[in-house]
Amino acid sequence: MKNLSLIFLLNFLTLASFAKDGYRVQVQFTDVKDSLVYLMHFKGRSADTKKDDSARLDSKGMVTFSSTKKITGGIYFILFSGRMPNLEFILNNGDELAVTTTKINPYANIQVKGSPENEQYYKYQKFLINYGKDYRALEEKLKKSTNKKDSDDVIKQLNEKGKEIQAFRVNIIEEKPTLFISKLFKSIKDVDVPKDYPKLPNGEKDSLFPQRFLKAHFWDNFDFSDARFIYTPVYDGKMDTYLGRMVYPSPDSVNPEIDMLLKRCEPYPDMYRYTLDNLTNWTEKTNIMGLDECYVHVVENYLMKGKAPWLDKKTLDENFKKAQAKVPNMIGAKALDMTMVDTNNSHPTSLFSIKAKYTILIFWSTECSHCKEELPKFDSLYHAYLKGKDAKFYAVEIDNDVTKWKKFIRENHLNEGWIHVHDPKHTINFRSFYDVYSTPTLYLLDTNKKIIGKRLDYKSLPTFIEKLEQQQKQGNIQKK
Secondary structure, eight states, X not given: OHHHHHXXXXXXXXXXXXXXXXXXXXXXXXXXXXXXXXXXXXXSSTXXXXXXXXEEOOTTSEEEEEEOSOOOOEEEEEEETTSOEEXXXXXXXXXXXXXXXXXXXXXXXXXXXXXXXXXXXXXXXXXXXXHHHHHHHHHHHHHXXXXXXXXXXXXXXXXXXXXXXXXXXXXXXXXXXXXXXXXXXXXXXXXXXXXXXXXOTTSSBOTTHHHHHHHHTTTTTOOTTOGGGGGSSHHHHHHHHIIIIISOSSHHHHHHXXXXXXXXXXXXXXXXXXXXXXXXXXXXXXXXXTTXXXXXXXXXXXXXXXXXXXXXXXXXXXXXXXXXXXXXXXXXXBOOOOEEBOTTSOOOEEGGGOOOSEEEEEEEOTTOHXXXXXXXXXXXXXXXXXXXXTEEEEEEESSOOHHHHHHHHHHTTOOTTEEEEBOTTOOOOHHHHTTOSXXXXXXXXXXXXXXXXXXXXXXXXXXXHHHHHHHHHHHHHHHO
């Protein structure tokens, strides 16, 4: 019994001695030498890459990168100076791999040792080379088609060709299910929607079923427990697709999905941290109208409740202040009334005194080149469209340079439909309430001075009003 225990212990120690952190990557390019190269890795979106190391190819075109620091793993690549990634590979903690290839067409004749992951990855890359040639040939054939029959035949071939790539990935998933490459392929696998749609109470097929099914099963094949996904473009790509295409862009729809994603990530600290940071950044910077409420949701329910312990007090305070600035001017909130004076400081006019179906509140500056381009375009829009919609401008010049202000109004004939005002004594806290951090900043108010739109430009404003009025008509019809 003692001998068995001793053998077990020796075996354990032997295995432990080979369990090294870090990596050792040796690459030889047979067609180039004495060149500076970088070891890089993805983090999130394909444009977000991080540098790990740099070195110069020796006289034989060989370079070695190594580290004893533990890594999470993911997709890494070799980058030549000033060029796109030349060679990608999957790197896991403890890996030792050797690759021989060429700078030009690196995947055509690539050889790899010590990495089952990359044997499959390069097998896939070689498949893509021939697949791409065949697909492009069919596209050219489609361009040259002269009749519908020929076009339909080529389209059918293209559809069949598209299935080949899915089949190739599925084959790797089934043959090598434990590899990360299989997880990557599984995570981007198309959701199979049942062909038999359920029926509605009126007996017709539910045409929205595919969309709901896709959304419900979008994350089925994604492994939230594997933090290596952070270091690939896949996870960010899926989040962008899900929140940008599968979820209706309103706070009532987006906030529950944010909660769902964070709930799934909660047991996995690295994935949770990355997801919360990502969602905080996305909700703060998104240009989708109304989703600033989602940023407030994230700050109030996660950052301010101690669920982001990695953030220091300064960062937390900054986010809290930004969220506070957004709360008063969210869609549906009542606008802040302001009484300001005209260019002669003689005629006070309050925002709420304006009688119009739509009031366009715009903050601008004579020092802002973009403002000076936009305001005349808004004036043209007024005469062509907004005047017929019973709209008026309440235009606040924020810098109080009266001479330049008068000149600009006069030269651009901004008269009919415009109420020009400013705050010469700085008595109104409009910058804070309306979150005026840049110019021009625009809010669309309804007849009761409720905020119904924000940060629109002269191009999007008429489309927004038309859509708004269409929704109101549909609502009235449903009420009847």
